Amino acid sequence: MNDAPLRLGVLDIGSNSAHLRVADLDPGFPPVPVRSVKSAVRLAEATDRHGVIGRPAVGRLIAAVRESVAAAAALDVAELVPYATSALRDAANRDDVAAEVRAATGVELGFLTGEREARLTFLAARGWYGWSAGPMLLADIGGGSTELAYGAGRDAEIALSLPLGAGRLTRHHLPPRPPVPKRTRRAMRAHVRSVLGEASTGIAGRPAPVRAVATSKTFAQLARLCGAPKAKAGPYRERRLRRSDLHGWIPKLAKLPDEERAGLRGVKASRAHQILAGAIVAEGVMDVLGLDRLDICPWALREGIFLHRLSELAEGRPPELFPEQRPKTLRGAWLRAVT
Numbered sequence: 001m002n003d004a005p006l007r008l009g010v011l012d013i014g015s016n017s018a019h020l021r022v023a024d025l026d027p028g029f030p031p032v033p034v035r036s037v038k039s040a041v042r043l044a045e046a047t048d049r050h051g052v053i054g055r056p057a058v059g060r061l062i063a064a065v066r067e068s069v070a071a072a073a074a075l076d077v078a079e080l081v082p083y084a085t086s087a088l089r090d091a092a093n094r095d096d097v098a099a100e101v102r103a104a105t106g107v108e109l110g111f112l113t114g115e116r117e118a119r120l121t122f123l124a125a126r127g128w129y130g131w132s133a134g135p136m137l138l139a140d141i142g143g144g145s146t147e148l149a150y151g152a153g154r155d156a157e158i159a160l161s162l163p164l165g166a167g168r169l170t171r172h173h174l175p176p177r178p179p180v181p182k183r184t185r186r187a188m189r190a191h192v193r194s195v196l197g198e199a200s201t202g203i204a205g206r207p208a209p210v211r212a213v214a215t216s217k218t219f220a221q222l223a224r225l226c227g228a229p230k231a232k233a234g235p236y237r238e239r240r241l242r243r244s245d246l247h248g249w250i251p252k253l254a255k256l257p258d259e260e261r262a263g264l265r266g267v268k269a270s271r272a273h274q275i276l277a278g279a280i281v282a283e284g285v286m287d288v289l290g291l292d293r294l295d296i297c298p299w300a301l302r303e304g305i306f307l308h309r310l311s312e313l314a315e316g317r318p319p320e321l322f323p324e325q326r327p328k329t330l331r332g333a334w335l336r337a338v339t
Contacts, residue, residue: 005024005025005026005032006024006025006026006078006079006309006313007022007023007024007025007034007075007076007077007078007079008022008023008024008025008077008078008079008080008081008306008309009021009022009068009072009075009077009079009080009081010022010023010080010081010083010302010305010306011065011068011072011080011081011082011083011107012083012085012301012302013041013043013061013064013065013082013083013084013085013087013088013109014041014043014084014085014087014142014143015043015044015085015086015087015142015143015144015165015167016040016041016042016043016044016143016167016270016271017038017039017040017041017064017270018038018039018041018061018064018065018068019036019037019038019039019302020035020036020037020038020068020071020072021033021036021302022034022035022036022071022072022075022077023306025306025309025310025313027310027313027314028314030127031303031306031307031310034075035071035075037067037068037071039060039063039064039067039068040060040064040270041057041060041061041064042057042060043057043061043087043088043091044087044143044144044165044167044168044171045167045171047087047091047171050092051090051091051092051093052091052092052093053087053088053091053093053094053097058097058100061088061097061101062100062101062104062105065082065101065104065105065107066104066105068082069105069106069107079309079319080107081110081305081309081319081321081322082107082108082109082110083109083110083111083112083321083322084098084109084110084111084112085112085117085142085143085144085145085301086114086142086143086144086145086161086165086168087143087144087167088109088111089111089112089113089144090144094111110321110322113161114145114147114160114161114162115159115160115161116159117140117145117147117161117301118138118140118147118148118149118156118159118160118161119149119155119156119159119304120301120304120305120308121138121140121147121149121215121300121301121304122136122138122149122151122155122156122159122304123154123155123156123304123307123308124215124297124299124300124301124302124303124304124307125138125213125215125297125299125300126151126154126155127299127303127304127307128297128298128299128303129211129213129297133210133211133213134152134209134210134211135150135151135152135206135207135208135209135210136150136151136152136209136210136211136212136213137149137150137203137209137211137212137213137289137291138150138156138213138214138215138297139212139213139214139215139219139282139285139294140214140215140216140219140300140301141164141165141166141214141216141218141219141278141281141282142165142166142216142218143165143166143167143168143274144163144165144167144168145161145162145163145164145165145168146161146162146164146165146281146285147159147160147161147162148160148162148199148200148203148285150202150203150206150209157206158202158203158206160199160200160203162195162196162199163195164192164195164196164281164284166218166271166274166275166277166278166281167274167277169188169192169274169277169280169281170273170274170276170277173187173188173191173277174188174276174277177257178254178255178256178257178258178276179254179255179256180254180255180276182251182254185250185251185254185280188277188280189280189283189284192280192281192284193284193287193288196284196285196288196289197288200288200289203289204288204289204290208290211295212289212291212293212294212295213294213295213296213297214241214282214294214295214296214297215296215297215299215300215301216300217268217271218271218274218275218278218281218282219241219278219282219294219296220239220266220296221266221267221268221271221275221278222241222246222249222266222275222278222279222282223239223240223241223266223294223296224239224265224266224267225249225264225265225266225267225275226241226242226245226246226249227245227265228240228241228266228296230266235298238295239295239296240293240294240295240296241282241293241294241296242292242293243283243286243287243291243292243293244292246279246282246283246286247283249279250276250279250280250283253275253276253279254276258272258273259272261273261275261276282294305321308321309321
């Protein structure tokens with residue numbers, strides 16, 4: 001094996017953005033960040049009630065992938081792992097969209113299942129907190145789904161993906177503009193708790209976690225809204241989301257229009273419209289699983305992929321996250337899109 005670190009690019013196509021994260025991987029060391037490139041794609045808001053992603057969003061996606069591939073090539077990325085999460089994975093026209101992206105950019109997107117997302121994100125949290133975290137519970141709220149995982153070891157013993165994404169619930173359960181009536185919030189709360197309660201019985205039956213962890217922009221912004229340190233304070237500052245603090249913010253968020261939500265501490269304008277749904281899901285997770293607080297982990301799915309690839313390098317194994325895409329990902333065909 002070459003002694004030089006492997007430069008890996010992870011391209012995450014999510015509900016709101018296409019996010020390229022580049023890191024150098026060297027067995028025995030944590031991933032070393034190199035660069036991050038983020039482009040708005042807004043797939044979730046461009047998906048109609050039939051699950052079809054509209055043409056303008058497909059164009060934004062293609063442009064974002066081109067930009068990411070160009071950045072990866074300029075940074076001498078050796079391997080690129082491009083994948084899509086719930087917004088594209090669950091779209092009715094996902095195969096057509098993926099084919100257009102492939103034809104326009106040379107990049108073939110992989111599709112991680114929700115369960116695999118949960119397992120990789122759990123791996124990232126375990127890598128951040130280490131064995132001292134003991135039995136650990138993980139929660140991650142995305143735009144289209146919410147992932148839960150539990151385990152006492154390196155890998156999750158239970159991994160769940162539930163249709164409780166903040167964007168999905170906003171589109172299907174909330175009015176287009178605030179204020180959100182109390183009865184509507186109650187109905188969403190009941191729906192969230194019903195789905196969580198039915199799905200999480202396996203977790204509820206396990207020993208209580210020593211550490212309960214949350215990842216994702218939604219959890220990070222809710223924690224900041226409730227008083228956690230700013231992002232610029234650095235990744236090593238402890239950040240927590242307490243159920244008692246969050247509970248008081250839900251009726252306030254329900255009254256505010258998006259532009260006023262975006263003026264609140266920690267709330268980004270691009271996520272202001274779905275922050276209420278995210279708060280209701282976060283509160284529901286803590287209520288159903290009996291948690292008073294969640295620790296906010298700075299590592300999430302992309303770092304989980306870095307750690308997964310690091311373990312392959314250490315053991316001399318070939319990459320297998322998307323085995324069917326190996327020629328595109330590993331032999332440089334994707335680079336020809338920008339040469």
